Amino acid sequence: MDGFSGDVDLEDLDLDSDADDSGEADEASRGLFDDLLEGEPIFENKEVLRPSYTPHKLPHREEQINNMATILVTALRGETPSNILIYGKTGTGKTASAKFVSEELETTSQKYEVPCEVEYINCEVTDTQYRVLAQLANKFIDKNGRYIENRLEELGDLRDRAAEDPAELDDTDFDSVAAVENEITSLESDLEEFDPVPMTGWPTDRVYSTFFDAVDYHERVVVIMLDEIDKLVEKSGDDTLYNLSRMNSELDNSRVSIMGISNDLKFTDFLDPRVKSSLGEEEIVFPPYDATQLRDILQHRAEIAFKSATLSDDVIPLCAAFAAQEHGDARRALDLLRTAGELAERGRTETVEEAHVRKAQEKIELDRVVEVVRTLPTQSKLVLYATILLEKNGVHNINTGEVFNIYKRLCQEIEADVLTQRRVTDLISELDMLGIVNAIVVSKGRYGRTKEINLSVPLDETEAVLLSDSRVGEVEDAQPFVQARFDN
DNA sequence: TATCCACCGGAAGGTCTGGACT
DNA sequence: AGTCCAGACCTTCCGGTGGATA
Incomplete structure (x- = not known):
């Protein structure tokens, strides 16, 4: 999932922006929404155009889907499917295809009563080893809870029937009503044992073993789908993947298979060779x-x-x-x-x-x-504002030193902490990665080596957004700061 | 051709927060 | 209350560097 694809939803609330509200004040009785409702609507079903919608048919992806299915079908035979790595740029249908296949897999597994489960994790949101493990552990604890409850219901039923007619036990693993009772008590105590993993606080190895136990609780094949797996590796290394990929050798009841989805074709370069070979058993590429x-x-x-x-x-x-x-x-x-x-x-x-x-x-x-820009941290906003002020005054190819000077003055003005230049360099690089500024490292020979920074977003709109921030907005007249720059 | 500017960027470690456990 | 842990966010330190200039 990516709730961050820029689809800010203006359609319902933002009535005063560019909608045609040319004022029919005489129709006072008409409600605010009447006009909007009455107009001949263009959409029949807008939902199918949203990124969250998983289509039933993915044109031009038949080949990839078939590949995935061929690999995953082993899960339905109760064996471990190979780990899969899926590559492709954003919007090439990776996630949609993978989700489609996993839904099919789960429905089919129910049909044939082969225990097979798929868990989806988006590593852009869940981007540390702890969080991935904790989230997985909690999901499986949940599932185990449901599994136990179902099982208890079945056993309770069986116990009642067996009490009347012991022959009911003939086709089961139990040889007496007492054995069923024992199983029920043990399951009930299991149910109490499962505590969810907290968001933070536990040592990672404890989270890992909780997750491990939860997965191994009963027989099944588990497919763990790690979307944006490159983000996870980038942020917290390959420990998580290493642990996950060697799980199978220690699991008694269940089997785990990993399905990694990556935007970055080269992310395996950062991996431990062992992880790399185990993870990339099968690779599927989604071309644009x-x-x-x-x-x-x-x-x-x-x-x-x-x-x-x-x-x-x-x-x-x-x-x-x-x-x-x-x-x-x-x-x-x-x-x-x-x-x-x-x-x-x-x-x-x-x-x-x-x-x-x-x-x-x-x-x-x-x-x-x-x-x-709106969701940037205050310090980044200040750095960006400093850049904007310079740009506004006709300075182009701004360098780090200039930004830092203006930034320092801005901080003093609003009494914010002044970060070191080293840190500001990093913030500038972050802004660059977000596509808000364009920063390239250039050498000016005798006059040093620095970043040349240019704004790559509309100046006025961005400034307005920045000034709407309560902290940054405190800077009332920024002109003197920039002027001071020209003075010295 | 050697020098030297003005910063780059990696590494390591510090501090703080928020939570669990004893 | 004190300890432990993960993670976010910073700072300090310092070697590195491309190319205009002396």
Whole structure:
């Protein structure tokens, strides 16, 4: 899941922005929502355009899906499937395909009564060894709880029947009613033993053994799906993967298989060779979609999402073309289409036109920037604000020293802690990675080596977002700081 | 050609928070 | 109350560096 794809939801609340509220004040009796409700809606079912929607059909991914299924089918025979690594850029359908396959796997396993479970973890959110293990442990403790409750129900039933007719025990593992009673008591005590793992506080090895015990509690094949696995490795090394991949040799009852999903083709370079070979037993690559394929996907979803004849002919090809430029990102294409539809709806037009797509493209980008900037920590905001002030005064190719000077003055003004230049360098690099600034290291010969920083987002909008922060907003007139820079 | 600027960026370690355990 | 642990966020230290200039 990525709740962070820039799809800020304005459609319901943001009525005063660019909606056509050209004031029909005479119709005082009309409620706020009446107009909006009455307009001929363009959407039939908008949900299918959202990233959270898992489609039942994934065009142009049949090959990858078949591959996955071929590997995972061993789970249904009660054997351990090979570990799988899935590669592909964002929006190439990795997660959707993997989720689709795992859902199928779980339903089939129920049909044939082979115990097989899939657990999904997004490592962008859960990005430390402790958290991954704790989350997995808790999920399995939960499942075990349910498993025990079911089993207790069955056994209770069996006990009652056996009390009347001992022949009921013939086909079971129990030879007497007392044996059933024993099993029930032991299960009941097991149920009490399972404590959930707290968010923090335990030593990691304890979390690991809790997780281990929970998985091994009864016979089953477990597939652990680690989405954005590269983020996990980047942040906390390969310990987690090492532990997970060698689990099988110690498990008595269950089998574990790992399915890693990565955006980064080269992330295995950072791995311990043992982990690398065990994890990459099978590799599946999801190539980016090309414009034609994106068009197919959009066409397919648009048929469900929009009312008929509401899309003009060039809308889908244009969305596909825009998204194909962004490395064939289908999620982006769907976002564009949805936003274009929303803009058309708000503009009270009956069809979605090419212009709406272009507007949507701008809006999505701006929304992303606003969201990223808004959620920045105060110190980063100050660093960014310093950059903006310089840029506003016509300084281009700003270097670290200049940013740091302005930043220091800003901090003094609002009485915030002043970080060291070393730390500020890191914050600048972070802003660079977020795509808010563009910082490249250049050498100016005799005049040193520094970063050359340029803003890569719209200046005024970004400044407005920064100033809406309660701390940063305290800087009333920043002009003197910049002026001081020119003075000395 | 050697020098030297103005910072880069890795490593290591400190401090604080928030929680569990004894 | 005191101890332990993980993790976030910083600081300190310091070797490294590309290329204009003396």
